[in-house]
Structure formats: C-alpha cells, structure tokens
Amino acid sequence: MAAGDLGEFERIRRFFAPLAGPGGLGLLDDAALVDCGPGRRLVVTADAIVAGVHYLPEDPPELVARKLLRVNLSDLAAMGARPLHYLLTTALPAVLGPEWLARFAAGLAEDQRRHGIDLLGGDSVATNGPAVLSLTAIGEIAAGQEIRRSGAKPGDLVWVSGTIGDALLGLNLLRGDYPDVSRQHREYLINRFRVPDARTELGPRLAGVAHAMIDVSDGLLADLGHICEASHVAAVIELESVPLSPAARAAVANDPRLRLRFAAAGDDYELLFAAPTDAAEAIAILSSRLGVRITQIGRVETGTGLRLVDAGGQPIAPEVTGYRHF
C-alpha cells in the first residue's frame, strides 16, 4: 500500500492490517508473498464495483464490502478454484470517512472468515467522483483441473445452482418497484441482490465433474451464450425449468413475463455448468451434501447459438438478452 499521507497509514493500520494474512506482511511492505504448493496452480481474477453503477451509494458499507468480495470469489468458483487471498484498492470520495470505512472493513472481516481467505495488500486513493472499489482475488486449483468455458460437449446436460432472478427483483425493490411483495420476500430478494452467494464450496467440487462452467453475472442466457461460443456448441434451455425462489415464483404468478426477464437478468452469481449425463448422480450427491439446489435446465447440442423452449418444446424468442447496468 504505497503513497499517501499519514492519514493513509493510519487508515491501513486501523482498518486493513487486521484483515491481513501472513503473506500480507502486515501490509507494511512493498508487495505481498503467495506460496503455491507443488502441482497447484494459482487462479486470479479482478472485478470492480462503482457506487451508483453496481451498488447504491446508500447501501450499508458492510454489504457493499461483502458484495465486492463475493463477485470476485464467484469468478474463482466458476473456474473450480478454492479462494485463498485478495488485494483491495479503494478510491473513495472524502465524504466516506472513518465510520464508513470501519463498517466496510467489518463486512470484509465477516466474509473473509466465512470463506477462509485473507488480505494481501492493495492501495487507498482519493477521488472526487463516486467510490470505485477494485478487488483482485487469488485462488488455487490442482494444475490442469481448472474448469474453462470452452469444454462443453454436445450431449452434456446444462445445470445451474441456486435460483435465478432474485437479484433483479431485489434491485427493482430497492428502486421502488414491486411494492406489493410480502415483507419476508422483500427482505430475501434485497439481500440476494446486495449479498449474493458465492458458490465457493460447490465450485471446487465440480472440478473433474463439469466440462465447462461460468458464473451468472451477465445473465443466464448471455452467460450460457459465452459457454456455447467458447465451446463451439449450441444449447437448448427449457425456460420453465429455470429454478426460481418462492419469492420469485410469487412475482411470476403476478406477471408471467418475468420468467423470461429472469433468464436474461444478471447479478445472481450462481454457477452455470455443462456436465456429461453420467455426472448426474455425482451432482445430486454434491447438491445434497452441500445443501445447494442444483437444477438441470437444458442440454448442449451441436451447432451454434442458444434456443429457449417452453415445456412443450416450442421455441420462445427472448426479447431481452444480456445484462444492462442500472
């Protein structure tokens, strides 16, 4: 953590040094150290979130921190990697003072305990614009076991963890839409948007099981499209098999068109993967052992592109695909 006035050193000492692991050298050196066991390979990813783009400036700082961590951990999980460490760079406006930082650091502390990771370093800079929070996550995997987007094969089944569409509903609720939702569903949905589950337990266990994997960040359809493109295959998805939470099912009961919007919406951070048919039993065992729903939603085919069909196998033309920032 280079450069800065005394304020920065104090900020590091108070808020960030307590989060550092042994490799972070107390955040007192020019760089940090990462060991890599024999036969292991490191997996790295970086994702940033911006106030007003990826979260709402008034969101609780603890939850902003946890979302920032989890969107990155989700990328590691999508490669089948186990998370180890992270580096954090904050560009903060002056209005976010020690109280905001203390709560932000508390959110990091909670989630790094939960995921068994620690802080290695980073930087703290000032901006007169909105906060930009940038995180680099480092994980590990047995060399050659990484799950790429490019390994899907015709005949594979397509699976997704958890439920889809909750993040979209949560965001809409925060923006004042869907006022008729029950209080319980409302809390659940907003929480799913603010603090997505990163499937850090499931991801590494799919190494050797899944042929191709991605996390749902751009949207289920767009992300499956990425797998198809990288794997040079096509896929067919049965829209009604896309798993919904009770809260999302209640919303669909009011507005059936939502089902299609859920399939196009992003930010759910569930794992979407292709696996051979004979992996179905292993997947069922994993689902049961981890207590994570894993649902078969389609199938990989030869060709290119993505087909969305209804329960009768009739094609549905998605009028909305991909992800748009709000």
Add this chain to the structure above:
Amino acid sequence: MAAGDLGEFERIRRFFAPLAGPGGLGLLDDAALVDCGPGRRLVVTADAIVAGVHYLPEDPPELVARKLLRVNLSDLAAMGARPLHYLLTTALPAVLGPEWLARFAAGLAEDQRRHGIDLLGGDSVATNGPAVLSLTAIGEIAAGQEIRRSGAKPGDLVWVSGTIGDALLGLNLLRGDYPDVSRQHREYLINRFRVPDARTELGPRLAGVAHAMIDVSDGLLADLGHICEASHVAAVIELESVPLSPAARAAVANDPRLRLRFAAAGDDYELLFAAPTDAAEAIAILSSRLGVRITQIGRVETGTGLRLVDAGGQPIAPEVTGYRHF
C-alpha cells in the same frame, strides 16, 4: 473481465486481448491461471492512480499507462522480484473514448514488451467521476530471497539507484513553475515525472545482496524512515551525497534549498536499500553492468529515527518530510 454490455466485450477484444499472455486465456474466461515453479514464490502488489491526483487528466494516455505499470513494477523490484503478469481495472468516464483507450493500450503494449510481462485479466467499469486506474502486478522470486523493509542492520550502508528530485521538478514544470529551465532539461524532467524508470533489472539482482529495500514513492527520507521503523534501526544520510541529475543540479544552483526538498519529495521510483559494507564491490559491478548509477548516501546505525547531515557532519533539520499529493 465480467459484466458489461456489448461495448465492453468489443473494448476487451480490440484493446486488451492483444495484451494477454497464455495464462490470461484470451481474457475470455472467469479468471486467469498463474503457474509457479518449484521453489518459487509469487510476489503481488496493487497500486492505483487517479486523474487529477496522480497524473494530469491531459497527460498523454500512453504515458499514463506506462506510469501505472511502472509504479507497480517498482514495488515488485523493491522486493527483489522479477515481474511476470498484471491485471488491470479501469474505471473511466464516458469522455474517454476509443481513441484514448487505443493510446492507453499502446502504452501498455510498449512497456509490457520492455519488461517481459503480459496481461492476465481485470475489469472495465464506468464512472461519472475522474478516471481511476487500478493495477495488480504479479512477480516471482526464489522462496526466501524476498527483500523486506525489515532487514536493515546497524553498520549497513544506505544506497539509492538513479537520481532523486527529478519527478518533483517535472511535476512543477507541468504546473508552470520553474520557467527558466533549458528545453533539454525540461523534457528530461517532465519525462521522469510522467514515466519513471522501474528498476526491474536491478531489483532482482539485489536479492542476496541487500538486507532491506524499498522504492522511493513517498520520498527518500520518508521511505528510509519506513525501513528504519520496520528494521528497528536508525540511519544517517549525508544530504549532499544524494545523487542529482544535471537538470536537478542546475535547479539547485539557482535555489540551494531545493536539495532538501528533493530528499523529501516522492515519485522518483528509485530503489533505496541497505546492504552490508562488504557488498560494496558487488554493487559497483551491478551498477556498471546494468548502466544504473547506484550511490551510497548514508549508513544504518543503532537506535531510532533519521539524521540528515551536511558534508561536515553537522545536522540539518528537514522542514519538509514525506510526500504530498498535488
């Protein structure tokens, strides 16, 4: 590089994918892969720069890119690590379009060739504030060979590479101060501020030679203070031995007080290290072989704190220490 609209994928394809190394997987996957040879340890660091804080918004994008890379490579060099890879996260205002990005990427391309490194991934996000450019650099070192700040021992000599104070003068020139400088010196000084040398050749060769090392980013005195604090030692520096470029010497001839300001100013990104007296010959050979000036400027002592003395050994009280952002 997760999330985003088609514009982002096109931006990655055009500007950043050509910079990716094999481990970057074409910037098409959720994360990147880093191998670590047996007996090697990875060294990681992250530093961000903000338009209007660390560089001037009108600075040429090629030079902004190179400065961003080099401030990070300098941190790796200060640990004795050889650079390998980097991840880049850009938060850009809409006003910085394809032309700016193309020039920014060209600067990265030039410097990554020069330093033998490649891009692994990152993120591109939008901000309505000033540009925030965040980079994570990854290097490697033989396990146990890393040069910490904490290894300085009483009796060690203090050395610094290159020259000190050029970056301060370059910044002042860009801000319209020092109008009387010759055109040749002016170009030299501005270039030193905009594109610091990262001592990536020298740093790794000091493993096994230097007891402690840091790069001069906060200021020579402040950074030596960091070494003293981490090493639980004191140091004495002879102000007139601090190496100056011809351009900086010309400025000192006009204003002798500048010598002290140079010792306090940051952003020179030279390597400052403590080494035992019997390393002097090895250091001289390194200096000659690499064509990098390395100057002995002081000595490590028992105790705490930093003493600055003149050529006669008389104490000088620095009225300015440490680094201030402009």
